[in-house]
Amino acid sequence: MSQDYEENAGGMSYRTLKGVDKSQIMGYLKGHDGTGSAEIHEKNTEYYLASIEKTISRLELARVRSEYANLPDEDFQTIDDKLNEGSKWLNDLKKNLKKTKDTSECLDNISYKKWHAVKLIPSSVEGYVITKSIQIKINRIKGNLSASGHRMHLRNAEKHNESSKKIFLELMQLNETSDLDNAEILRIKAFNDASTAQDILKTKFNQYPR
DSSP states (O other): OOHHHHHHTTOOGGGGOSSOOGGGTGGGGSOSSHHHHHHHHHHHHHHHHHHHHHHHHHHHHHHHHHHTTTOOHHHHHHHHHHHHHHHHHHHHHHHHHHTOOSHHHHHHTOOHHHHHHHHHHHHHHHHHHHHHHHHHHHHHHHTTOOSHHHHHHHHHHHHHHHHHHHHHHHHTTOOTTSOHHHHHHHHHHHHHHHHHHHHHHHHHHOOOOO
């Protein structure tokens, strides 16, 4: 269970300490009797359940944003399926955590790499929606181009936008076996590419985000 992945999944601060042999000190945090251990387990479970609900809400926000993006049915279905997949996994995790009897069992039920992959879904979906909206503007401009310089700028915008869209599609397909540290780097690159494409449309073609 990697502490890096747990940090990305919203893990507890003690468990994300780097360079510390936590096995020597964690026993102090588990309670000194049955009553204490039970209450700590209860609060620990509540913590993770709250984090799950927050992630589910984030998936729903991405769904609403995609619903108002006027996407083709095929694109929206791809997005909707991925959001549903993430929500189902989180709801199943929620049910399993509620059945656990102690803190160790609670933590054993959590795949932090899978949680990390699920937490990447909302921004990947929204990034993909952004690139589709930018492409609509690019296609509209193509029909009204005259100067060769304008064509060059538009090709540059489209190149950045296509790069961004490709990355967001890849990020939506990640799972617990993926290189999630690299995925975070790619996510930043994708948003930077989309931002560059939009900046070209704004400065060269007076096209602003709606």
